[in-house]
Amino acid sequence: MGRFKFVHTADIHLGSFLHADGAESLPGLQELCREATYRAFENICRLAIQNKARFLLISGDLYDREARSVRANRFFADWCKRLADEGILTFVTAGNHDPVREYQELFALPQQVHLFSADRPEIIYISDEEGRNIAAVAGQSYRDKWEKSPLHLNYPKPEGDIFRIAMLHTQLESGKSSYIPSSAAELAECPDFDYWALGHIHKPQLIRNRHPVIAYPGSPQGRDFGEQDPGGCWLIEVDGREIVRMDYHITSPVVYRSLFIDIGCPELQQADSLDQLAEHMLSHAQNISDRELSDRETGESGVPEAYIVRWEIGGRGPLHYYLKNDLQGSGQELCRYMRDMLGNRTPFLWTDSVTVRTAGPVTDKVLERHPALRELLDQTVLSIQQDASVSKQFISQLGQAWDPDTDYEDRNDARLPLDDQTLGNIIEDASRLLLEGLSEGGEE
Ligand SMILES: [Mn+2]
Structure with missing residues (x-):
């Protein structure tokens, strides 16, 4: 039975520029904003080399449609060569931000890199130094920015008593998902795989910590305030069919x-x-x-x-x-x-x-003096928060600038995302203005 390590990453969006207000006034910061996704990927590769990993998995969105550049391609190709020199294989599935239809590597990649096809599911066997198979990796790439069919249901069944991995770029939502409909329960019940190497969700998550293990590595470098956790990748050690160690390494x-x-x-x-x-x-x-x-x-x-x-x-x-x-x-x-x-x-x-x-602090005094007002205010806030129809009516009165659909992937940049926290802030401001108005009117 083989004992080996591998690294699992996804959603690198190589070449993306990080946003920070005022960064242009500080050259060092601007440089860091431009370099951060490259540095995160470099940290992942170094981790793989230091730990003598056998292979690196990239479960979709290695590149970002808008940020894809000659430099990003060159950078990736260079690191693939360094990994190959160390005997490390690289497996890539294309995701919704770098679908195969738009995918083009400008520089030759070493043969130790495998980009999964969008035409059909594939399975690749990995051997140890003595040529014995130790693992199998199944996957299929996105052809277009949406992939509405459950590709994983057609993954070939791996053969042999070896560690079996499935790569999948999914939102992990069953039904009508545009990003490979699937569910954690469905993946957990599938007897063909020992590890589901997921991508697409930018927050690191261990969805299931027992066999079969299901995990998102998250984005190794967040790109705005919507992605506040430090990002990284999974370093996983396997003995035969078992994961014996699994650590999350921060790389951002x-x-x-x-x-x-x-x-x-x-x-x-x-x-x-x-x-x-x-x-x-x-x-x-x-x-x-x-x-x-x-x-x-x-x-x-x-x-x-x-x-x-x-x-x-x-x-x-x-x-x-x-x-x-x-x-x-x-x-x-x-x-x-x-x-x-x-x-x-x-x-x-x-x-x-x-x-x-x-x-x-005066607002507290107003409320103390008028318990009925406090109750009315509390009730109003509660019904906006808990009653969907009241909430909908309230949001409609806020105006067209606000977009209550805050799905990260399909965001309308012309409108302001109205998430729960922003809505809470608006309600709080309204309550404060009301109470201040009352206290200025002689209530104090
Ligand atoms: Mn994605």
Whole structure:
């Protein structure tokens, strides 16, 4: 029985540019935003080499339609050669962002690389140094940006008592999915495979931790605030038909993070200037990156190198009176200050934006004095959150700018995505304005 290691990645979107507001003012950051997906892939290849992996699996979306470039092709070809020199095979299935119809490698790839066909399912056998088969990998590529048929149902059945892998780029949604309809239960029941190497969902997830194991590696480098977890890949060790070890390794040089500061927290309750708020933000930033670094036991050396941070200042407290006359201006000034203070440390932390959405403590007093008003307000908020028809009516009144369909793949860039958190913020702002209006009208 064979003992070997392999690496599983997907959704690299090689060549994509990371977005960070104001990055153009800092050449080092702009460079990092341009290089991050390349660096993440390089970290994956180095991990495979260091651990003497037998092969690397890329389960779709190696490239991104918009970002595909001569450089991305060259970079991939170069790394495939280095992997091949180390005896490491590379298996690629094309996904919805790099379907075979648009797929073209501009540089020759070594024969140790296999791109699965879109015409039919294939199965490839992998042998050890003595020529004995140790594993089989089944897969099929997307031909077009949508793949509505369950390709995996036609995967050939592997032969022999060896480790059997199926690669699949799927949303893991049964029914009418445009990205290979399938379900976790269906994959788990399939007796033909020991490991489902999935791709498409950008968040790392171990869907099933017992035989057959089902896992998404996630995107090795997030590209915006919708992808806040540090990304990486799976390093898996197999003995015969069993996975004996499975570790997630962080590979992303850049991590996106939303941070919330509550002006009602004990440290800020007595604050009497915006300096104290700025200081509080600085110490918060320090704690975040320190904690992240110490937790990162399986991270590759040198990652993450940078955090791109979006701050939200909220809650109720006296600091509101220092902010309220110019909420937007306060946010911009705090943003400028944080960029100046945090740009020169390692890992460095870049402030993308600061949004101020605070309320004065007076609103609490209004509510205390009018329990019926509190109840009415609470009821209204609850019914918007829980009653689908009320929620729909409320959203329709917000106007055409908002798009409640927040599916990552089919997003309409001309409209603003209205996710649950944004909707919650709008409701909170409306409640605050209502209460402030009441208190200014003599209620205090
Ligand atoms: Mn995809």
